[in-house]
Amino acid sequence: MKIQLALDRMTVEEAIEMTRQVEDYVDWVEVGTSLIKEFGTSSIRALKEAFPNKIIVADIKTIDNAKYEFQLCFEAGADLATVMGVAPPVTIETCLHMAAQYDKRVMVDLLNTNEEHIQQLRQYDAAIFCAHVSKDQQEIAGKQTSAHAGIRKSLSAEWAVAGGISLDSLDILAKLSPTVVIIGSAITKAANPKAAAKQIKEYILSIEERAHA
């Protein structure tokens, strides 16, 4: 179970500084949608240059103009870029095509998809699927994991889980064995981000050790 550090609502310089503090405890580094929209794709380039050995995820949330946007991400150094599951199928297919050309990966964000959507998306088995409780939904519902729980059974591909995940919710989520847990504010807003990341990493390792024991 990998940890994807989600960097949002901060400057590019703060994102680099934050990643530097916690890099020993995270696997993938996500340039959040807010960084891309606020500062452009140069934010992706800056993170890849600062951390060339990390998998850089560009959370560009493409919903149209797939070729152009995915080219921007991959040329800027992203190893993986996101497309919305609610995008038209041609958009998702173009993203997969671009990723294949660049030998990179696609993450399909399942935000606001329903079971019918998810069934249609199963065909895209080269993609990583991301079960996602949105920031806005968290704000009304509070931190929750119930929305993640139904996903695993409907997708056989690699998958990620995102949205308000903290040490408290990890226990439930870990039972679902996602490939990636995406963690933002539980690390970036912690009083001590390094300690928080270390604690989460060690907790995941302990869960995995128990599972293999």
Add this chain to the structure above:
Amino acid sequence: MKIQLALDRMTVEEAIEMTRQVEDYVDWVEVGTSLIKEFGTSSIRALKEAFPNKIIVADIKTIDNAKYEFQLCFEAGADLATVMGVAPPVTIETCLHMAAQYDKRVMVDLLNTNEEHIQQLRQYDAAIFCAHVSKDQQEIAGKQTSAHAGIRKSLSAEWAVAGGISLDSLDILAKLSPTVVIIGSAITKAANPKAAAKQIKEYILSIEERAHA
């Protein structure tokens, strides 16, 4: 019927130069999603500073993190910002709330919505709705207007129409009396953008005169 000039897949400097060429013939100026994602929200600020008397539309295509993204747009000088119709309702509602706070407007992009979505969206009557054939859909289907035709009847609010619109398709669209026609490449990729914009503007004026005769 207003003309919204969509600026996409170019630099901010090119966008300003393009707008300067055609400003006499367009009403609203859209900072395209590709400009925002490639260069950040400074693209919005640059266009508003260059054209303080134009309505500036930030096509940010929000699908989450609505408060933060809409604040970015409005603080940068946008008069109107876009949210996806396929976003969670709370996201759309947050956009409307932010717009009311700033005394600005919301455009709801109907890309990939179905009739059920559209019925649910009708309640947001402060918004402008945008019937949208996506760039990616245009690339497989060719320029088409059929996808726009069904929209007018289901929405009583102000509405816009976007996606591959040219002088050829204006005739059909004009009969549907949208509030705004969003035109990109038919102007920006024309050999002579100023002449193309003038021709489109005069054509719309002639249609409107005939309608009032």
